[in-house]
Amino acid sequence: MHRSRLTRAVFLTLFVGAVFFGIWLIYKLGNEIQNIQTADQTPPLWLGSQLPLELLRLQNNLNEVAFGYKPAADVVLHFDIAWSRINVLQEGKLPQILANLEIDQGVLTDLEAIFTTLEPQIQGLTASSMTDEVRRQKTMTILAALEGFDVPLKKFLLAIARADNNARVEFRTGILSLSHAIAYLGATILTLFGIFVFLLMIELRAAKDTENEMRKLAQDATSASRMNMNFMSVVSHELRTPLTSILGGLALLNVRIRKTSTDESTIKLLDIASRNGDRLLMLVNDILDAQALSDGRVSTERNPVNLNEIVATAVENCNVYAEQLGVAYCVTTENEKVVALTDSARVTQVLFNLLSNAAKFTSSGDVVKVNVRRNKQMARIEIIDKGIGISAEQQDNVFSPFHQINPGISSGIKSSGLGLSITKQLMDLLGGEIGVSSNEGEGSMFWIELDLVPAEHDSRKFSPVLLISGSN
Amino acid sequence: MDIQRIMRAALASSLFVLPTFGFAQAILTVTNFETSATYTLEELLAMPQTTVVTKNDFVEDLTTFQGPSLRSVLNDIDVDRTANLKMVALNDYASKVPASDAFTYDVILAVLRDGEVMSVRDKGPIWVIYPMDDNSELQREIFNSRLVWQLKSISVE
Numbered sequence: 368m369h370r371s372r373l374t375r376a377v378f379l380t381l382f383v384g385a386v387f388f389g390i391w392l393i394y395k396l397g398n399e400i401q402n403i404q405t406a407d408q409t410p411p412l413w414l415g416s417q418l419p420l421e422l423l424r425l426q427n428n429l430n431e432v433a434f435g436y437k438p439a440a441d442v443v444l445h446f447d448i449a450w451s452r453i454n455v456l457q458e459g460k461l462p463q464i465l466a467n468l469e470i471d472q473g474v475l476t477d478l479e480a481i482f483t484t485l486e487p488q489i490q491g492l493t494a495s496s497m498t499d500e501v502r503r504q505k506t507m508t509i510l511a512a513l514e515g516f517d518v519p520l521k522k523f524l525l526a527i528a529r530a531d532n533n534a535r536v537e538f539r540t541g542i543l544s545l546s547h548a549i550a551y552l553g554a555t556i557l558t559l560f561g562i563f564v565f566l567l568m569i570e571l572r573a574a575k576d577t578e579n580e581m582r583k584l585a586q587d588a589t590s591a592s593r594m595n596m597n598f599m600s601v602v603s604h605e606l607r608t609p610l611t612s613i614l615g616g617l618a619l620l621n622v623r624i625r626k627t628s629t630d631e632s633t634i635k636l637l638d639i640a641s642r643n644g645d646r647l648l649m650l651v652n653d654i655l656d657a658q659a660l661s662d663g664r665v666s667t668e669r670n671p672v673n674l675n676e677i678v679a680t681a682v683e684n685c686n687v688y689a690e691q692l693g694v695a696y697c698v699t700t701e702n703e704k705v706v707a708l709t710d711s712a713r714v715t716q717v718l719f720n721l722l723s724n725a726a727k728f729t730s731s732g733d734v735v736k737v738n739v740r741r742n743k744q745m746a747r748i749e750i751i752d753k754g755i756g757i758s759a760e761q762q763d764n765v766f767s768p769f770h771q772i773n774p775g776i777s778s779g780i781k782s783s784g785l786g787l788s789i790t791k792q793l794m795d796l797l798g799g800e801i802g803v804s805s806n807e808g809e810g811s812m813f814w815i816e817l818d819l820v821p822a823e824h825d826s827r828k829f830s831p832v833l834l835i836s837g838s839n
Numbered sequence: 840m841d842i843q844r845i846m847r848a849a850l851a852s853s854l855f856v857l858p859t860f861g862f863a864q865a866i867l868t869v870t871n872f873e874t875s876a877t878y879t880l881e882e883l884l885a886m887p888q889t890t891v892v893t894k895n896d897f898v899e900d901l902t903t904f905q906g907p908s909l910r911s912v913l914n915d916i917d918v919d920r921t922a923n924l925k926m927v928a929l930n931d932y933a934s935k936v937p938a939s940d941a942f943t944y945d946v947i948l949a950v951l952r953d954g955e956v957m958s959v960r961d962k963g964p965i966w967v968i969y970p971m972d973d974n975s976e977l978q979r980e981i982f983n984s985r986l987v988w989q990l991k992s993i994s995v996e
Contacts, residue, residue: 417932424930444959450960451960458897458898458899459895461897
């Protein structure tokens with residue numbers, strides 16, 4: 368865990384570093400592009416090389432005019448063109464570029480000065496009154512004045528050529544470093560992607576590990592509770608056999624003692640022993656039932672059943688227990704048969720649980736009401752007691768396992784807390800509904816609902832009603 | 840020898856006559872294969888004028904150029920917009936320019952710079968000007984070579 372955290376920290380640092388490197392590269396890239404754009408926008412230096420060329424042309428023209436091959440106007444034109452070349456190099460961006468490249472522009476000013484002095488003479492050549500001889504002499508003078516610029520102009524040209532070459536090299540270097548920057552950027556992006564994927568994988572692995580751990584924990588918890596249940600089941604099974612023998616022995620002993628002895632205290636002790644033995648047996652049975660239900664080992668066999676009869680049977684079964692508590696049942700049924708397609712044994716078990724519960728929570732001398740009615744397409748059985756009731760908060764949990772409501776100090780009755788849970792699971796198994804409504808201190812009403820059988824099934828013969836079986 | 844003398848005399852007289860008619864001299868020839876047109880400075884000034892205010896590498900500051908649009912001159916002799924133009928300067932410098940430039944942008948044959956006629960010494964009499972300040976794409980190096988000054992002739996290639 369510590370190592371994975373360290374790896375993550377290292378990669379995160381790398382990631383952040385790569386991001387900053389990428390930002391720096393992009394910034395540098397922008398600069399490079401700016402440089403190249405500036406280089407691209409620089410006016411070409413070869414413009415400077417045009418000056419010596421035009422000067423040469425002027426000299427040529429002067430020669431030709433001197434020998435009368437060309438009109439003097441041509442000299443004027445080429446003089447102007449040559450002068451324009453000086454001007455081009457002294458206007459706009461070019462003088463700045465030449466200065467930046469440290470090219471000596473002295474030759475330009477010298478040439479301009481000569482041009483200014485020569486201008487009247489050049490213009491004079493076009494005078495019509497001039498004889499050929501005079502014109503020749505004048506052109507020769509002009510030519511002589513223009514001489515001596517060869518060397519400085521050549522130097523100027525050379526400097527320009529060198530600067531131009533340097534500019535090209537610089538441009539190429541710029542392009543090269545640009546391409547390098549792009550390559551680095553590409554590599555950085557790839558690295559970033561790689562780190563990202565790696566981090567993602569680490570995260571995924573960690574998440575998977577956590578998930579596995581959780582799953583194992585859940586499994587452990589499930590198996591622990593299963594083991595617990597299994598243990599209880601085994602213990603209960605082992606308890607039931609000797610318990611049955613004890614209870615049988617106690618019953619026989621009870622009969623004999625009552626015949627021979629009149630000792631009240633002995634009889635009372637025997638009664639206490641058999642009552643507690645019965646309770647222990649009930650508890651063991653409940654545990655076995657709950658285990659069977661949670662394992663899905665309980666099956667149902669559905670037949671058309673007259674619920675009136677079932678209720679009558681269940682009440683009959685419970686009567687012995689209720690009488691001990693001094694509680695009576697008051698059953699109200701419909702006149703007609705109330706037929707449901709269900710498992711009579713299971714419904715009896717449910718009703719037995721609810722009825723004994725109701726008796727348990729009813730004070731001695733009171734009555735538990737049992738109603739069987741039709742409610743639209745449903746058969747509804749209500750068991751109404753006048754016990755302590757269940758608070759609103761507890762009504763939600765009343766069907767969960769091991770939930771117990773203190774039946775009150777006076778009654779001294781205890782239960783396994785499994786009864787209602789088993790009842791609820793049985794109702795779920797039968798596809799019916801179970802519910803409770805209660806006001807604390809006024810009593811409770813537990814009800815179950817089962818689907819009624821459509822009319823055509825009514826003619827069927829009913830299966831005999833079975834007593835509940837303790838366990839499977 | 841006689842012939843040579845006569846020629847020189849003719850030359851001299853032409854030189855004498857030239858300045859007199861100088862103001863009406865054709866300064867631009869536009870050729871589209873068989874068709875061609877010539878323009879004097881006055882004729883160019885008499886055409887509908889377009890003004891372009893721009894900078895370029897060869898002027899110091901923002902400058903106002905005025906002259907007929909290259910488009911109108913090309914239209915005069917039905918030059919196709921896909922044609923390639925050869926622009927020749929007084930010193931026979933030649934630059935190839937696609938005619939589409941003239942139809943896409945307000946390229947002008949500037950004859951006035953800040954309201955004044957341009958001398959040969961000052962890149963005149965005609966300077967091809969692109970509206971570079973209005974179209975940033977024209978500020979690339981390639982368009983610098985299309986700013987032909989001392990323009991003499993345009994021909995379709």
